Amino acid sequence: xxxxxxxxxxxxxxxxVVACNRLNLAVEQGELVTLxxxxxxxxxTALRCITGSLRPDEGRIIIDGxxxxxxxTHKRNIGVVxxxxxxxxxxTVLDNVAYPxxxxxxxxxxxxxxxxxALRLVRLExxxxxxxxxxxxxxxxxxxxxxxxxxxxxxxxFDEPLSNLDAKLRLEMREEIASLKDRLGFTSIYxxxxxxxxxxxxxxxAVMKDGVIHQVxxxxxxxxxxxxxxxxxxxxxxxxxxxxxxxxxxxxxVVEADGQRIVATDASGTLGIGDRAVxxxxxxxxxxxxxxxxxxxxxxxxxVVRSAFLGDSTEYIxxxxxxxxxxxRLDHATRLAVGEEVNLVAPRPGGRAFALAGSPVxxxxxxxxxxx
Ligand SMILES: Nc1ncnc2c1ncn2[C@@H]1O[C@H](COP(=O)(O)OP(=O)(O)O)[C@@H](O)[C@H]1O
Ligand SMILES: [Mg+2]
Numbered sequence: 001x002x003x004x005x006x007x008x009x010x011x012x013x014x015x016x017v018v019a020c021n022r023l024n025l026a027v028e029q030g031e032l033v034t035l036x037x038x039x040x041x042x043x044x045t046a047l048r049c050i051t052g053s054l055r056p057d058e059g060r061i062i063i064d065g066x067x068x069x070x071x072x073t074h075k076r077n078i079g080v081v082x083x084x085x086x087x088x089x090x091x092t093v094l095d096n097v098a099y100p101x102x103x104x105x106x107x108x109x110x111x112x113x114x115x116x117x118a119l120r121l122v123r124l125e126x127x128x129x130x131x132x133x134x135x136x137x138x139x140x141x142x143x144x145x146x147x148x149x150x151x152x153x154x155x156x157x158f159d160e161p162l163s164n165l166d167a168k169l170r171l172e173m174r175e176e177i178a179s180l181k182d183r184l185g186f187t188s189i190y191x192x193x194x195x196x197x198x199x200x201x202x203x204x205x206a207v208m209k210d211g212v213i214h215q216v217x218x219x220x221x222x223x224x225x226x227x228x229x230x231x232x233x234x235x236x237x238x239x240x241x242x243x244x245x246x247x248x249x250x251x252x253x254v255v256e257a258d259g260q261r262i263v264a265t266d267a268s269g270t271l272g273i274g275d276r277a278v279x280x281x282x283x284x285x286x287x288x289x290x291x292x293x294x295x296x297x298x299x300x301x302x303x304v305v306r307s308a309f310l311g312d313s314t315e316y317i318x319x320x321x322x323x324x325x326x327x328x329r330l331d332h333a334t335r336l337a338v339g340e341e342v343n344l345v346a347p348r349p350g351g352r353a354f355a356l357a358g359s360p361v362x363x364x365x366x367x368x369x370x371x372x
Contacts, residue, residue, distance in 0.1 A: 003062070004029045004187040005050065005155060010059035012045050019045040020056070021211035032181060032188040033216075036198040036234075037208030043191040046208075047157050050189065052076050064154060074103060076155075079148030079186070083160040085140045087132040087147075093119070094128030097146045104151060118146040121180065138169040142176070149184060156181075158190040162197060174201060195235050199223065207231045227267060229354040232280040239281045239326040242356060245271045252349050255279045258321035260300045262346055264353035271355055281351035283328050288336070289343035300344045302326065304336045318344065 003026035012020040019042040027033045035043045048054040050061055052073035060069045068076050079100075087096050098115035106114070119125055122142040132140055141161060148156050158177070162170040178201055181188060192198055198205050199219040206216045207230070215227045226232035233240075243257025253266045255277045264279040271277055286300075293299050302318035305325060313329045316336055320326055326344070336342060 003027055004031070004064055005189060006060075006062035007046070007050070008060045008062065010046065010049055010056045010061065012042075012049055012054060012056050018211050020049065022059070023211075023213055025206055025213065025216065027187055027189060029187055030185050031203045032190055032201060034190045034192060034198040034202040034205045035208055036192060036195060036205050038193055038234075041208045042211040043193075043208060044159055045211075047080075047159050047189065047191055050155075050157060051078055051080055077151070077153050079151070079153040079156040081141070081144050081148045081156065081158045081161045083163045085132070085137075085144045085164070087140060087143055089132055091131075092128060093124065093130050093132065093135070093143050096132065096143055097128075097150050100147060100151050106151075114150055115146070118150040119143075121149065121183075122146045122176065137165050138173060141165065141173060145177070145180065149180070149186070152184075154187060156186045156188050158188065158192075160192055161190075162192070162194070170197075177201065199235075207234060209234075225267075226280070226352060229267075229278060229280070229356075232267070232352055232354065236282055237327075238351070239283055239286075239328075241279045241281065241320065241324060241351075243277065243279075245273055245275045245277045245353070248273060253277065253353050255353055257324065260320055261298060262300065262350050263298055263348040264351045265349040267352040267354050271353060276356040277353045278356045279351045279353045281326070281346065283326070285350060286326075286328065286344045286346045288328075288330065288334055289345045293343075293345045296348050297345050298348060298350065300346065302342055302344050304338050304340045304342065306338065307336065318342070320344075 005027040007023045007025045010020050010023040023046055035046060037043055049056045060067055063076060094115050097118050098111045101111040101114060119128055122145050124139060124142050162173050165173060174197060190201060202219055204216055204218055205222050207214045207222060209230050215222060215231050222231060223235055232238060241255060241257050241262055243255045245253045246256045247254035251266055252263055253271050254261055254263055262279055289299060300320055302320050304316055305319050306317040308315045313331050316328050316330060318326045318328060
């Protein structure tokens with residue numbers, strides 16, 4: 001089966017800024033793929049190349065097997081949901097939703113019927129006569145959603161649709177989008193800087209930085225097997241240990257820093273003994289030792305620096321050395337006192353190692369609460 005949306009070597013520059021630097025991505029029919037990356041990495045530019053509001057400088061956009069690179073926006077049959085809702089303030093909710101049908105020359109009677117149906121789908125029936133200013137943020141974004149699906153596009157694009165909503169509404173709308181997609185079966189590219197949103201909604205995630213896609217994969221895959229240190233660092237707020245590779249057994253390496261050792265998977269496969277390396281360790285993959293560690297585990301020594309009560313758990317900051325702090329969440333069954341010395345147990349491998357070029361060994365400040 002051929003892909004529903006395809007980006008082939010897409011390049012887009014603004015003067016000297018290369019916003020999209022040779023993007024290649026194929027989204028299958030019915031799939032939701034997220035472009036995940038920090039602000040300014042080129043996500044919106046990529047979406048605008050797909051909708052047709054920007055023309056790529058190089059490369060092609062293929063939708064449903066058709067090269068649409070030079071096809072105008074309104075002939076691409078794509079729905080878009082925007083971060084700022086982008087509703088017409090002077091039109092009623094119903095007229096906002098019906099607007100794309102009007103542009104397409106659909107008769108008023110049919111327009112009304114289909115707009116009402118779209119409003120029903122986003123559970124806003126009865127509010128068609130209101131104006132956008134008479135709605136809450138969440139309701140306004142539902143109108144945006146209804147407007148994007150009203151002409152039953154095969155492809156719906158989302159540009160940070162939840163960013164302007166508060167935390168509780170974000171969760172609710174996330175669920176709404178997932179459920180709508182299940183029912184309607186459209187193919188989606190979803191743009192966000194929020195890793196939790198990406199992990200929870202996506203069939204696959206494309207992690208972007210500076211106009212480049214670093215890795216594309218299923219959420220579990222990206223999280224467990226990051227291929228670049230950027231991806232490892234970007235997802236899941238990992239702990240870090242920066243040191244020197246002192247041993248190597250098949251695809252695993254032993255990295256030592258300040259007398260502490262951890263076994264890690266050599267993610268790039270290029271680490272040699274004596275090389276500088278950074279190891280990313282998921283907080284949930286280590287535990288506090290009670291009893292003996294098994295032979296397929298390693299232990300690290302740590303001192304409790306600080307704790308923060310989070311309601312369902314407590315987050316501890318643990319010093320592995322005077323330069324390296326790790327964080328760890330524990331349920332209330334385990335209580336640690338500030339100043340207490342503990343052993344941390346990590347599996348083998350306990351993380352993923354990447355070569356570190358140029359920077360001084362153990363120049364890593366570690367990760368502390370509130371740092372990001
Ligand atoms: N119209 C524009 N003119 C010049 N530079 C732009 C324009 N739009 C975006 N950029 C730049 O292109 C890069 C990517 O922007 P954008 O695609 O909006 O990123 P994102 O959506 O990931 O935040 C940024 O460096 C941004 O400053
Ligand atoms: Mg953007």
